[in-house]
Amino acid sequence: MALLTTSSALAQRTITYNSSSGLSTGICNVFNLATPAKVNDIIHYPVSGGARFNGSAVILEAQAGNTSASNLGTAYALKVGFKAGRKYTLAVTASKISDDPVSSPHLIFSVRTSLPAPNETQPTSCGPVGADRWSMLLNDVVGAAYISSATASNYPLTEWTASEDLDYLFVLATQGSSTKSTQVLINKISITETIPPVFSLTPASIALACGDTSARTFTVNNLGGIPNVTAYEWDLGSASNGWLHQGGPAPATLTTSEPSLTLTPNCGAAQSGIAVSVKAGSTTHGPYRSSVANSGYPTMAITGPDILCAATPQEYRVTGLPCGASVVWNSSNPTLATATTHGNNTGTLARGPQIGDVDLTATISGACGTSTLTKRVRSGPYSLTRPYGTLTFETNAGSYRTVELVTGTDFYGWTYGTNGLLLRASVTSPGIGGYWLLGEPTGSSAEVLSFETTDVGRTAIVRFNPFAPGDKVVHMTFYTTANGCSSGGANSHWLFYRGSSGLAPTGASTPR
16 A cells, blocks of 8 residues: 655555465474465565464564573564665554463564575474574564564564665564563564655745745656656645646646646735646646745835935835835934825935934835834934943042943043053044044153054044143044034043142153
């Protein structure tokens, strides 16, 4: 029986032992026949000792022992034919009979490329035989189970992969009670083979945002090189599948002679998944499926200038706009900038009389619903308006305070140590480019020991001279080189500190 799935086929063979199996109940080795027994079209052979048949189950006897001669077991073989690289799963329906109720005989399945020599295994005997006649079957074990119930139960075994082509499956019963014979009754053996797919459909899945009308091509891949393919039967679920084919609505089903099918999403509709079956001669393979995940709006963004300098209206548009959608543009503050909606889904923003930041909003509407996008736009040039930076200064050796950086005169009372007090002035206002210049001399004999800039000139680092006595002053100017629309401008800063008398250097100590 073949069970077809989207990725593989499961071929299952079941060997059932019952009154229709054609086995005799009157002999002590039911498989020791001139013409091998065949059950469910699977040939059976005796291997180690003799299996019996009671009309509904094959009976294997076993008994645990401490020596090879007393450790008894029974085995038989089935000519199955396992293919290299294929995955198989075994299951057995079995029960036990034993005068020792706590014993659980071990049922072991192994595989080989050939039957062992008769003189090694004693296949013509009746009943169980010693371990030297079946121990070689413990190699290449593919599954095992302890049969613990006196009622017929199903024992599924672990999946395994054939390392090479293997013809025979061996069934061996061992262990059980050490004082009394134990019987394993096998009612059924199932062999499930996982067959690799001979065809596949790509892509296996796609994600479609609402309004995406990009054509998609689905392709059947002939992985197994199957000849005589005559048709590909495509199933789109229903006539309301959300797809277009060759310019019109795609039907629920269609047949092609080519392995590919190109479909276009219908604007604003949800698309169904795709299935295809392949006709090769008299055999139909599949169906193979491609799933479709429908989501909301695609990723969109507003494009256009970040700053309005001139009075001329600037154009903005939405990228990634889905089909059938319209856009309405609005400004959060018309006194800063006025938004206008145009019929081609673009908008313009015109600078107003005041300067500041404005939010430009695009409201998108259509079959996919409503969505909004926002872009922050500067109306007019940037300027050094409060707060536009930070001033960090050393209040004592290793202790710092940060305040707002403003123009004009700022007074701070400081104490200081021999390292010299540190001051850092940073312009942090966005859109402003520029640099600091110091209006004071520097050096070991000046009030300012050192001066440097970082952050492309936007931060000034000043270290006052601890050996210069009394209150000191520093004059710095920040020169604006860019404000988004033009360049030029300067802001002066007079920074004072008050301190005690200077420290007198000792010896040849150099100020740091």
